[in-house]
Amino acid sequence: MEKFLELVAEVFEVEPEEVKMESDFREDLPDFSSMVGFSLLVMMEDEYGIRVPVEEFLECKTVEDLYKKCVKE
């Protein structure tokens, strides 16, 4: 889980401490854009082997929503 927060922090170019599971990645983290969205999708595929369809990504709101796509609990 911590690793995921670190990877998200890397995409947003912020310190890992600034990223929480409950963070709304579009509103709470700086400079979200469609390119950043693409970067998140690429990160999830590269690191977790999960290809999240763009439509499903659009329904995700928090970092935790993204995490749940990558790691089956």
Add this chain to the structure above:
Amino acid sequence: MQVLKINGIHIDGVVACVPENKINNEKSLHEMYGDEAKLIMESTGIKTRYIANTGTSSSDLCLACAEELLRGTETDTGDIGAVIFVTFTPDRLMPFNAAIVQDKLSLNKEIPCFDISLACSGYAYGIYVASTFVKATGKKVLLLDGDIQSAYMSPYDKSTVPVMADAGSATLLSPGDDKAEWKFTFYTDGSGRESLMIPAAGSASPIKVEDLEFKVFEDGGRRRNTDIYMDGFTIFRFVASEISKWLLRFLEASGESADTIDSFVPHQANMYMIKKLGRKLNIDWEHTWQSGDVVGNSASATIPVTIAFDVEKRLNTEKENRVLISGFGGGLSASAGIITLDPKSYYRFFQYDGKKE
């Protein structure tokens, strides 16, 4: 991975031009997309781009560059042993653009002249192929690279309008010092061919009246079948995931690294993408040449345009510069080369001011 090596080539000059119309993205995108415009612009980092007048062709722009290049390098047209024109938007589907260049520059008739159609990966291909013709002929080779993407763009398409632009360029290659070894590698994945395409008016789908009607597609884009369609995410993923790793392997296979390279001149797909790419290669932003934020994404011409545009700011004038060039996009296709740029060569960037009668 195949690393193709060639030495004994010199770039005598690179001249590039942007066409007549400067578009301020903030203003023009706002007219179309309202408040979303600012987000789109910040996303891509492209603030202005240049679009040709209707009827200004790829050969018009490239010939203007070629004339300036021959003048600036004091090259006799008799010294040109081949003409290669990289474009996916030739003046006409037939004949090929290089024939126009042979005629308009009054070049020797007994020389090879041909076009290469590739899109964004075209310039490194062009440099490599031109280099082989320099070796084969022992003469200078004129490499032109330019596109009028606006001739194939829907004015309503959110994926292409904010980034795509037109430009032309000319590069002169000649036999040079054997010491500098250039290296190239190429990548093709045709399974991604529909991620960047013009669906109609080719032999697979001869043009029909309906192809000229605007339709709204599943992706929300409003286009004709004769307009460029780009699946932005697939291209992004191709570059960010596949090509970044491939370029690292190329550097390693070539015995090079961010430390041995003086400069990185990437295809200016959009500023966000190339910044991320540079980071993955451990090449800092200072050594990444840029022009896309000011002139837009003009397909394969972005590399020579960026060289001509950014040369004064980034070229080390004390020595020959070792430069990594890489283009990636439609095909899916990518090319990469490690070449040298001589500070004593002729570089010029200008704005084309229209056809002269």
